[in-house]
Amino acid sequence: MSEAPDVATAWCRLLERRPGTRGATHESLPAIVEAAHAEPCLRGLYPFPTHGTLRFLRSAPPWHGPDHDDLPFIVYGVPPYKVYSSGYADLLGEVATPEEAAALAAGHVAADAVMETGE
Known part of the structure; x- marks a missing residue:
């Protein structure tokens, strides 16, 4: 399975649940992907299930x-959803x-994280 080449393509593949996309068959992932995509600072990062x-990765x-x-x-998975810092x-x-x-995740992303991606 190859990874998407850029941030926008990665989000598109996840939102569409495109076959062959990492996590596309997990039933509880789409709701998290849609919610994360609605957050501008997360949408500017590379989503990686x-x-x-x-x-949320800084680059593709x-x-x-x-x-x-x-x-x-x-x-x-099932609620409650947990948000952790790196590692x-x-x-x-x-x-x-x-x-x-x-x-909650968006609130803990430093402002410079999205700026580094060039998005």
């Missing part, structure tokens, strides 16, 4: 070094809805 989480692949994955992420360092909160999870 992996191991039951929706991560190829990735070099650990600094591309240093932002908060959402653990999806599970801190539980930032548990919330009842995808929208609350996306807002």
Whole structure:
């Protein structure tokens, strides 16, 4: 499975649940993706579903070094939704809805994270 080449394509593939897209078959992912996409600062980051989480990366692949994955992420599945800082360092909160999870993650993204992506 190849990764999307840019931020906009990655979001599009996730929103459309395009076959072959990472996480496309997980039933609880679409609600989280839609809520995260509605948050402007998250929409400017590369969405990367992996191991039951929706991560927000600073850039599209190829990735070099650990600094591309240093932002908060959402653990999806059934409520409550958990939002953690990078590396599970801190539980930032548990919330009842995808929208609350996306807002919580967005609230912990530094303003410079989106600016670095060029979006």
